[in-house]
Amino acid sequence: MEFDAVLIGPRRAREEARRWWPGRTINDELDACVAECPGKIALTAVCIGDGQATRFTYAQMARMADRIAVGLARLGVGRADVVSIQLPNCWQFTLLYLACSRIGAVLNPLMPIFRERELSFMLNHGGSKVMIVPQRFRGFDYEAMLRALQPELPALRHLVVVGATNEGAPAPYSFEALLGGPRWEESSDAEAILTRHRPGPDDVTQLLYTSGTTGEPKGVMHTANTLFSNILPYARAMRLGREDTVLMASPMAHQTGFMYGLMMPIALRASAVLQDVWQPEAALALIAQERATFTMASTAFLGDLADAAGKTGTRVPTLRTFLCAGAPIPGALVERAREALGAKIVSAWGMTELGAVTLTRLDDDDERAFTTDGAPLPGVEAKVADESGRTLAANVAGRLFVRACSAFGGYLKRAHLNATDAEGWFDTGDLATLDERGYIRICGRSKDVIIRGGENIPVVEIESLLYRHPAIAQVAIVAYADARLGERACAVVVPKPGEAVDLPSLVDFLKAGKVAVQYLPERLLLLEAMPSTPAGKVQKFRLREMLRELDTRRP
Incomplete structure (x- = not known):
């Protein structure tokens, strides 16, 4: 495969001069582990189905x-x-x-x-x-x-x-x-x-697909330098070292699991514990048994774990930190999790293209975990700008741009979508505010993606499929709030005259198209007409407002 990681070369000198790129690969780190601690347990992988644990x-x-x-x-x-x-x-x-x-x-x-x-x-x-x-x-x-x-x-x-x-x-x-x-x-x-x-450290080592708004997934290319330049400051911010044990139940096919459950423990000479199927009671047992000190997962996982600990009375005194990303954390959940787990709850925001971008600090008040998405890691800059590119004042919402040593090498065969300017600023596609202390708050997305429990739903692709449904004249997929998963997908549909549409038929239609179960809409709203701009573009913010109003009226 010819990899067109065109974003690596232009910034190599800058990142090396600033010493953000460590110039090491996972091979170097593994060889060092063998030299320094050959007999230490590096990996414990647990199969929840039969309880079997494999150790290396x-x-x-x-x-x-x-x-x-x-x-x-x-x-x-x-x-x-x-x-x-x-x-x-x-x-x-x-x-x-x-x-x-x-x-x-x-x-x-x-x-x-x-x-x-x-x-x-x-x-x-x-x-x-x-x-x-x-x-x-x-x-x-x-x-x-x-x-x-x-x-x-x-x-x-x-x-x-x-x-x-x-x-x-x-x-x-x-x-x-x-x-x-x-x-x-x-x-x-x-x-x-x-x-x-x-x-070498600048060769492509990982190809990870992410959903976007183009209707096709994009192949994100990363090198050892882009990955480790994020992992190392992340670990320092979380005060992690060789004595730590990292529990990873988030999928390793996501950047969360890959970077912080696979690569980070090796870089730290620490230990990793893998859980293949999410069961909060099993996770509590593993934390206690393996003396896990750190884990990272989406908000839904945190809520499940806190609920399980509260119901069972299980205590996990070794767990110091739960880093939560993928969706905003409700304040009540932070308080409940702190009481049930005893761990510090850290809020974070990131992307497949960048790794973790912002974190709240371990010394921050708990309130910042649910009022902000954290401050940029070392090696990361963030700015909020308007549509013309003018940097906005503090606490004014606008488009979020990030310039990071951990930024990806580009999208495979899609360089025209790299969204990175000559100065290295990457358009995240998100809307955010940046406060006087340098903390960001994600407040919306210009990208048309729904995040369900940390999993991006490719809205354009699902809409394109539903437009093939014989009974649908117009369709839009929008998010609605969910206490556990953050967001779920609602299909807003204008049926063709004389046609009837219900949710089971929509789901069956998409399943016939071999769509992933997590991408299926879980709610249906039928309208006679879509709210639109004079140019005919669907006003999705109006649709989201309709759903919020309907939910407010529910008993």
Whole structure:
């Protein structure tokens, strides 16, 4: 794959001169861990379904990474080739990234919620050479889905299935038979394979798709420098070190899980605990058992964990900090979580393209966690401007621009969408205020995206599908408030004359289009006409006001 990470070169000298880019890769960090603490438990991966926990010391993790790396090379994977994985939080996820980094391949994590529609675009766009999936996860047959998709994926050479068996033994195409089982690291050519194509800190190491307003996902390209330049100041701000244990239940196919659950513990010589399925009671048990000190997740996770702790009376004295991002945190939840968990609640805001941008500080009053989204991390600048680009005064809402050492290298094959000016300012697509203390507050989005429990819903894509519904004349997808998930999606529909529309039929229509379940609208509002501008553009703010008024009237 030819990666057009055009945003890296122009700022290399600046970032290196300011020492924001550390010039190290995950290979350097893992090798240092093996040298400094080979016997320390690096990774504990827990399968909630059967309670099985798999543990690796740093020495064991490095050896397994080498084994998988040589196995990938045997499958034809080389420098700058894309390896896609659609896995839950499991040890294979972590080890596959480390293995790809050994041979200069690029990992492309894909959310387990994605189905045929999303995957066919992403795997073709990224030119994925190998795809790795579980045979089944949460009752869904991933192998069958990918087998059906394979004829449409000309670049895909191998489908590798974790846990696939044939008459009780690992199937020939299984992860166990191809990558995890054979002692590839002991073969005569292993050293050459593991050393000749190691990537540099400015080579693309991660390809992560994010939903936008164009109707197609965008492939975000990151390097070791862009990722670590965020991870290291983030860890310092949270006062994390080698004695910490990080619990990660947020999906590692999101930047949250990838950067702070996979990469950060290795950079700190700390320990990571992975939870594959979110169950708050199980999370409490893991925190207590593994003595976790830090975790990061969306607001919905925080509410679930606080409720579970309150109901069960479980105490987790080792947990110092819960960093919450993805949706605003209600003040009542901060108070409830502080009482139930005893941890400091930190508010944060970030993007796939940037990592965490702002955090509240550990010494801040609790109030700032629910009245602001934090202040920029070191190496990050933020400004709020009007439509003409003029910087606005404090506490005046406008478009949020960010210039960060952690900014991505660009969108794969979509450089025209990079939204970054010659001075390095990235248009986030969000509306915000910036107060006198330098704290931001996200107050809206110019991008037409709904964030449901930390998961972006691609509004334009869902609307485009619904316009194909035979009974729909006009449709708009808008957000409505939800106490647990922050936002949910409502379909506002103008039916064609004489046609009837109901929510189950809309959902069935979208499911037939292989849309991810989390993207489905959960509410329907029928109108005779859409509120529009004189030019005919739908006024979505009016629709959101209608929903708020309807909710206010409810008993």
